[in-house]
Amino acid sequence: MAARNYGQYCGVVTAVELVGERWALLIVRDLLVGARRYSDLKNGLPRIPTNILSTRLKELQQAGVVRRVPLAHGLVYELTEFGRGLEDVILALGRWGFQAMGEPDQGDIVTPDSMTIAFRTAFSPDAASALPSTVYDAHIADFALRLHVESADLRVLRLGTAPRGTAHLAFASGPALRKLISGEVSPADAIEQEVVHVLSGDPALLGRFAETFHLAARPAA
């Protein structure tokens, strides 16, 4: 990578040199959710060739962004403190990119990690702190996430086969959930148009959800 310098003494350039290669920021995105093994990353990024994954992981370690941690059996990759500093970058990218998301392309997938980050980008601490604490279960594709909203804080957990009785609102949705978050459909319409299926809890809580998780649509060009 040394030969692929941009030749400028500038923070933006330095950042792009460290994490601007193809796939690098998506690896960081997933690691931001938690430590992951090689195969987790591979599954979360199904289109990444394994040689690229392996190359990127080495480069990111070299850059001090990622650390390789041996475990009881197997090993995981995790962000260093320096790497965790990329959270602002990823969230800013996610917020900006959200506006440009149209309909999903044929074959587009959604992963637990990408949805976790998506909820974090859409989370509005200001709105949330004015609302009561709420727990949501979001069933998206073949997985579910539990969102704990407590004043200005959000925690997102992957929901395994655990009991799912304690959420105030549980719903199932798909990619079209984006339209609820962007405000293209109202909470009531989302239910009526079957963008969202309420599984349990008071459907009216979907309004609170939409207030808590919101990103404006793209301004006209």
Added chain:
Amino acid sequence: MAARNYGQYCGVVTAVELVGERWALLIVRDLLVGARRYSDLKNGLPRIPTNILSTRLKELQQAGVVRRVPLAHGLVYELTEFGRGLEDVILALGRWGFQAMGEPDQGDIVTPDSMTIAFRTAFSPDAASALPSTVYDAHIADFALRLHVESADLRVLRLGTAPRGTAHLAFASGPALRKLISGEVSPADAIEQEVVHVLSGDPALLGRFAETFHLAARPAA
């Protein structure tokens, strides 16, 4: 670019697909400072091959990030409102990358636009709003920037051959200015070690500058 999809329905992925190609974010960085002609961009990014510049500009227009504006004579490229939304991304990248900047490599350059963004990344509105309004002239390489700090606002202007008498503090520096901003050298030491040469004004104002423009150094890996 359509064939180079990452295959995920995710805001971060969408963003990376739109502006993640090599050089794209650096073009955006420069356009964030103001509208620029083709040759301005070329000069500000000396290592960019012209075919890449031209390709990227087309892609960015396609993406709705950049607009081509015919002028009295010549034409300029400018960010659309959507493109201006990348400011958060660029500033976050700049802040993060700043920590990883070591000494400049042989041949590294500094441009007016990159320095303008650098000052904006390092600017602390909180610190500034507690300090009196101040105007600084920073002479960096063969150019100079005027920094207007007024409570929590910063404006950065390129200083031409205009009179330079009205700044409270004018100084000349080089890449080592980074060390003042990171706190690796104190304002007093910066002057003593000739990191900064005060051209006019009260040298003590360099302390105020360092409070106003500050980014912490990188945490230990």
Added chain:
DNA sequence: CGGGATCCCTTAGGATACTG
């Protein structure tokens, strides 16, 4: 002279297969 287009070469990225 600004604003590109073209050519050729080098290198990174992608697909797949294979191994400690």
Added chain:
DNA sequence: CAGTATCCTAAGGGATCCCG
């Protein structure tokens, strides 16, 4: 599970040339 090895294609890099 955690990667290499291989082969091929496509993108980037550098120089040059073109056109209004």
